[in-house]
Amino acid sequence: MAELKLEDIIKEENKVFSKTPLFTDKPLSYCPGCGHGVAHRLVLEVIEEMNITDNVIGVAPVGCSVLSYEFMNIDMAEAAHGRATAMATGIKRVYPEKFVFTYQGDGDLAAIGTGETIHTCNRGENIVIIFINNGIYGMTGGQMAPTTIPAMKTSTSPYGRDTQMMGNPLKMTELVAQLDGTCFVARHAVHTPVLVRKTKKAIRKAFEYQKAKKGTAFVEIVSNCNSGWKLTPLQSIKWLEDNMLPYYNLGTLKEDPLD
Amino acid sequence: MGEIKLMKGNEAIAEAFIRAGVDGYFGYPITPQSEIIEYLMSEEPHKRTGMVVLQAESEVAAINMVYGAACTGKKTVTTSSSPGVSLMQEGLSYIAGSEVPCVVVNVVRGGPGLGTIQPSQADYFQSTKGGGHGDYHLIVLAPSSVQEMVDFVPWAFDLAYKYRNPVMIQSDGVIGQMMEKVELFEQMPRLTNQEIKDKYDDWALTGRTPGREHNVITSLDLVPERQEKFNHKLEAKYKIIEQTEVKYEKIMCDDADYIFVAYGSSSRICQKSIAIAREQGLKVGLFRPITLYPFPYKEIMEMVPQLKGVLTVEMSLGQMVEDVRLATEFKVPVEHYGRVGGMIPTPEEIVDALKTKIIGG
Ligand SMILES: Cc1ncc(C[n+]2csc(CCOP(=O)(O)OP(=O)(O)O)c2C)c(N)n1
Ligand code: SF4
Numbered sequence: 001m002a003e004l005k006l007e008d009i010i011k012e013e014n015k016v017f018s019k020t021p022l023f024t025d026k027p028l029s030y031c032p033g034c035g036h037g038v039a040h041r042l043v044l045e046v047i048e049e050m051n052i053t054d055n056v057i058g059v060a061p062v063g064c065s066v067l068s069y070e071f072m073n074i075d076m077a078e079a080a081h082g083r084a085t086a087m088a089t090g091i092k093r094v095y096p097e098k099f100v101f102t103y104q105g106d107g108d109l110a111a112i113g114t115g116e117t118i119h120t121c122n123r124g125e126n127i128v129i130i131f132i133n134n135g136i137y138g139m140t141g142g143q144m145a146p147t148t149i150p151a152m153k154t155s156t157s158p159y160g161r162d163t164q165m166m167g168n169p170l171k172m173t174e175l176v177a178q179l180d181g182t183c184f185v186a187r188h189a190v191h192t193p194v195l196v197r198k199t200k201k202a203i204r205k206a207f208e209y210q211k212a213k214k215g216t217a218f219v220e221i222v223s224n225c226n227s228g229w230k231l232t233p234l235q236s237i238k239w240l241e242d243n244m245l246p247y248y249n250l251g252t253l254k255e256d257p258l259d
Numbered sequence: 260m261g262e263i264k265l266m267k268g269n270e271a272i273a274e275a276f277i278r279a280g281v282d283g284y285f286g287y288p289i290t291p292q293s294e295i296i297e298y299l300m301s302e303e304p305h306k307r308t309g310m311v312v313l314q315a316e317s318e319v320a321a322i323n324m325v326y327g328a329a330c331t332g333k334k335t336v337t338t339s340s341s342p343g344v345s346l347m348q349e350g351l352s353y354i355a356g357s358e359v360p361c362v363v364v365n366v367v368r369g370g371p372g373l374g375t376i377q378p379s380q381a382d383y384f385q386s387t388k389g390g391g392h393g394d395y396h397l398i399v400l401a402p403s404s405v406q407e408m409v410d411f412v413p414w415a416f417d418l419a420y421k422y423r424n425p426v427m428i429q430s431d432g433v434i435g436q437m438m439e440k441v442e443l444f445e446q447m448p449r450l451t452n453q454e455i456k457d458k459y460d461d462w463a464l465t466g467r468t469p470g471r472e473h474n475v476i477t478s479l480d481l482v483p484e485r486q487e488k489f490n491h492k493l494e495a496k497y498k499i500i501e502q503t504e505v506k507y508e509k510i511m512c513d514d515a516d517y518i519f520v521a522y523g524s525s526s527r528i529c530q531k532s533i534a535i536a537r538e539q540g541l542k543v544g545l546f547r548p549i550t551l552y553p554f555p556y557k558e559i560m561e562m563v564p565q566l567k568g569v570l571t572v573e574m575s576l577g578q579m580v581e582d583v584r585l586a587t588e589f590k591v592p593v594e595h596y597g598r599v600g601g602m603i604p605t606p607e608e609i610v611d612a613l614k615t616k617i618i619g620g
Pocket of ligand 1: 062063064065081104105106107108109132134136137138139140145225
């Protein structure tokens with residue numbers, strides 16, 4: 001049998017996957033196993049596939065993905081904590097022909113930025129909101145988030161979230177689905193290949209809604225924070241399936257006609 | 260000659276936004292400046308020039324909408340009054356920290372807290388010394404007439420783009436509410452998207468133009484060496500601003516033994532005080548800072564040899580007086596006179612204060 005040589009393998013016709021060129025060459029700053037990287041990839045792949053690279057402006061949050069503008073090779077702004085949708089509103093209003101999206105964590109979008117999130121969705125700003133719900137504040141070291149589920153342990157709920165004392169988790173996606181301004185609201189996850197494909201489809205759809213000027217398109221991604229949860233990546237996926245998903249059901253919550 | 264109209268300060272500045280070719284206004288109502296957004300909404304500038312006007316859900320949202328819109332290189336403005344401007348401070352710090360040009364108007368009312376809806380000048384510290392967190396400056400312009408409310412708008416945008424820095428027009432409830440004759444400048448065209456790309460593609464978010472690197476607007480740098488370098492870059496910019504952009508006006512200063520230092524509506528009242536004082540044989544002049552930052556330290560210092568004393572007049576408990584004392588290096592007596600809580604000083608009171616605090620003191 002003839003020996004297989006590397007140069008014979010590395011050929012265009014054998015290629016099954018390549019990194020989207022919309023990723024810069026900067027190594028991601030995320031912990032190994034974290035869902036942020038996959039979510040970034042999906043957003044960038046959709047932008048690449050829609051061929052809107054020179055026509056898109058993104059807004060990064062404050063949270064672990066604060067540096068997403070270093071990894072996404074598109075024009076981007078970095079908002080103050082919670083204000084990404086206000087910034088995106090400003091951009092979209094003066095530049096309606098651009099595709100505009102925000103990428104935000106749960107602390108950013110559902111705690112400090114709740115007001116901006118609700119009003120942006122309620123006005124029906126014609127933007128895409130990508131909402132990463134990992135039930136915790138990753139960046140600041142694992143404190144309780146508005147999305148932390150009951151009894152879940154974090155550094156500011158060390159004995160588990162006591163809803164009597166600390167209030168209830170906020171289901172932001174259900175909330176914004178109620179608002180007249182939203183046209184597409186869905187909750188997905190990225191911890192299995194099948195779910196990754198579904199999430200990508202939803203993100204694509206969200207951008208198609210923006211193209212059709214239908215209002216706010218909102219995609220939640222239930223994700224893991226293995227570091228904040230103090231679990232290995234694999235344990236965190238199991239924990240997510242066993243605990244997060246029963247609380248945060250996946251699926252499409254709202255889908256206006258697209259045409 | 261431009262169109263001449265009798266207008267309220269607030270309406271005049273709103274009209275000036277439209278005529279200056281502003282692309283976006285984002286604001287939240289608050290007395291004594293709500294006429295600005297009301298005027299804009301009734302004028303329907305989207306029909307006149309394509310300008311966007313949006314009522315935000317809060318001043319926090321408004322300033323961040325401004326931040327977003329201004330990131331694209333488009334001319335963007337917000338207006339508010341003191342409590343609302345307090346809410347904008349975080350945003351202003353980010354805007355200054357990412358070198359984004361925009362204009363913010365503060366029609367100052369009395370504080371602290373909810374204070375009063377009546378006029379005040381007690382936001383001088385907030386406007387000129389930073390206001391939000393970190394080492395930064397707004398460029399601060401102080402109009403003293405309805406005409407200047409109009410004329411300062413294009414000037415503010417010129418400065419904002421020249422230095423890529425937020426510019427504040429610090430007005431007050433008197434000027435916002437009073438009606439005066441005003442000459443309006445001709446309509447300036449809004450820049451097209453292509454013109455904006457041609458002018459600002461080296462920094463603005465216009466969508467990644469093929470062939471260039473992606474543009475990023477951020478105020479973050481986690482590498483201390485780089486952040487320090489950036490802080491020094493800002494410092495150098497402020498130095499240039501301080502050296503080149505100071506504006507002031509001197510009225511009857513040539514022979515003056517005493518001067519009032521006052522800006523905005525206080526400077527208008529002081530003009531009357533000068534007349535009264537001169538009738539009484541006192542040689543009094545007025546030094547009016549037009550830029551509050553950069554402050555005319557040098558120009559005030561240059562007057563010191565001829566002066567026997569200085570009275571600063573400001574509707575506050577004494578904020579600008581600190582800068583005037585710095586300017587004069589304590590080489591002449593400098594005292595402050597002000598009314599607060601929404602009270603406005605009378606010309607006579609000011610002359611009395613000059614006599615008791617400076618001449619007799
Ligand atoms: C005004 C303000 N308050 C607090 C912080 C500190 N802070 C930074 S990120 C963050 C929470 C981030 O959590 P989340 O949005 O869930 O994103 P994650 O890091 O989990 O991706 C907090 C509280 C800040 N940067 N600014
Ligand atoms: S702290 Fe959590 S959210 Fe942040 S990168 Fe690590 S795993 Fe991801």
